[in-house]
Amino acid sequence: MAKQDPLHTVLKLTSEAEEQAALQLKSAQLALQKCQSQLEALRNYRLDYMKQMESHHGKNISASYYHQFHQFVRQVDEAITKQLTSVAEADTQRGHRQRHWQEKRQKRKAVELLLEHKAQKARKAEMRLEQKMVDEFASQMFYRKKIR
Template identity: 30%
Template sequence: MAATTALDTLIDLTKEALDQAARLLAGERRTQQQVLQQLQTLNQYRLEYGQRLQEALQQGIDPASLLNYRAFLGSLDNAIERASQTLRQQQQKVDNSQRLWQEQHRKLNSYDTLVERRQQTVMLHASRAEQRASDELSARMSRNGAALLPPSDQSA
């Protein structure tokens, strides 16, 4: 029974690790979505300000305003690059978290398989023991039944 207890402990620990890995993965995915939304917002701002600059250029713009537009667009481009880098890093974190979750899931499945095999082995041994007991009982009854029968009349 000590092996079963140890296996049960391993299963419990693996379930906890799997739950932690799942929470970590969910958190990393939420963060990834937030970073993606920030990047999309920055790209949208970039597009809008680029369009405003084009409109201003068509209508005529003073040099100071042009410099301000370009400086702001440059800062947006830098922010977009940083957000893109953050998104790539976050994707790595998601990938790592997913691998960890998969590893814990495989481990738990392996332990479940061991439990199933152990149960099948116990059932097989019980079935064989029951069959032996049944065979022994049948053999005893057969011997006892033959001893109780009257001798057959062979002189007929």
């Protein structure tokens, strides 16, 4: 039984690490998309609320209603600001995960390249050995013909 090259084990480990990093990247991308969707929903909610207030334009509204409206809009604006921070943090996390995945991918490709170089070297050595045997056989045949 031929002994397995330790690089195959390294390749397996680097491939698994790359897969894990890819899953983490996907998770970070989904988290970013969720944060962006929530931000968009808050902005749309604010816009709808502003349009609703605009429809009251020219109508008599109480001072308390007007005050409550502005207070609510201020709370929505604060939520938007917090959500912007969440989006930025999620995007930073996605960037970290992207770089981490790229590093793992690069390591896996390097191990694959090493294995390919080793395989090419082994094929060349095998071809040289085969050529040597063919040459030896040809020279033996030549000498046998000469002896006759």
